[in-house]
Amino acid sequence: MAIWRTSTPLGVTAEHCYGAKMASKIEIKAATPDAFSDSDRARFRDLVIMGGEVGGAILEENIANARVLVTLWADGVMRGVVALKRPRDSYRKKVAGWTGVALPKPEVPYELGYVFIESDLQGVGWSHRLIAEALAHTDGAAIFSTVRTDNARMRATLGKAGFAAAGKPYVRGLNREIGLLTRPRALPSVDAEGR
Ligand SMILES: CC(C)(COP(=O)(O)OP(=O)(O)OC[C@H]1O[C@@H](n2cnc3c(N)ncnc32)[C@H](O)[C@@H]1OP(=O)(O)O)[C@@H](O)C(=O)NCCC(=O)NCCS
Known part of the structure; x- marks a missing residue:
């Protein structure tokens, strides 16, 4: 499997992969929402809805406000998504109340969400690649x-x-039990002598 990476002036990164298992040309593009076209953002929204998330104004707002949108393309068609979200304070407070885990914005600025890959591309680990790309943009901050x-x-x-499970699970919608997961802040790097 050959993989290489390119950068564009928009800060879009792309990974190209021609695998033995896959005849498609696969690209991963990560960029701020404004670097995507209106139709790409609409496609992102539609994929999030296909993944079982509710649509509406909050979805549009969260996509537009995301720190980074990560997208998986097969033969030029967007087929998978992940968002590094900047959630509303009201939502952050609700999740903290439901789970019993404080999620202060300065320490935990982002939420990883809107993860969806179309079914024929599932099962080969693309979610690992998309999530790693999103996490590369947290500047080491904790995330939920x-x-x-x-x-x-x-x-x-x-x-x-x-990530590891944290706090109490809570129930939303039609008996959907949801659990919080958090990933701690990255520790700073040191040299060979530990300084
Ligand atoms: C979640 C999703 C993105 C994962 O896609 P994917 O990259 O194709 O995932 P994979 O099938 O490769 O599985 C990911 C990992 O889970 C593991 N896994 C699969 N089924 C599992 C199970 N029942 N129990 C534990 N681990 C399991 C796999 O072994 C794999 O790990 P590995 O790569 O180290 O082997 C995809 O299933 C999806 O789009 N689901 C619908 C939308 C959704 O649920 N989104 C999350 C909303 S928060």
Whole structure:
């Protein structure tokens, strides 16, 4: 499998991969929302809705306000998404109240969410690549995510990215039990002598 990376003036990164298993040309593009076209943002929204998230104004707002949108393209078509979200203070406070875990904006500025990959591209680990790309833009800050407690795949993927379950699960919508996961702030790097 050959993989290489390019950068564009917009700060979009792209990964190209021609795998033995996949005949498609796969690209991963990560960029701020304004670097995507209106139709790309609409496609992002539609994929998030396909993944089971509710649409509406808050979805549009969260996409527009995201720190970074990460997208998976197969043969030039957007087929997978992840957002590094900057959630509203009101939502952050609700999640903190439901779970019993404080999520102060200065220490935990981002939420990882809107993860979805179309079914024929699932099962080969693309979520690891998309999530790693999103986490590269946190500047090492702590981050949270909320995921259904029965979504073993997503929870396993987040576990591999350094997230761990935190606080009490809570119930939303039609008996959907949701659990908080958090990933701590990265520790600073030191030299060979530990300085
Ligand atoms: C979540 C999602 C993005 C994962 O996509 P993916 O990259 O194709 O995931 P994979 O099938 O490769 O599985 C990811 C990991 O979970 C593991 N996994 C799969 N099923 C599992 C299970 N039942 N229990 C524990 N781990 C499991 C896999 O082994 C894999 O780890 P590995 O790569 O180290 O082997 C995809 O399933 C999806 O789009 N689901 C619908 C939307 C959704 O649930 N989004 C999350 C909302 S918060």
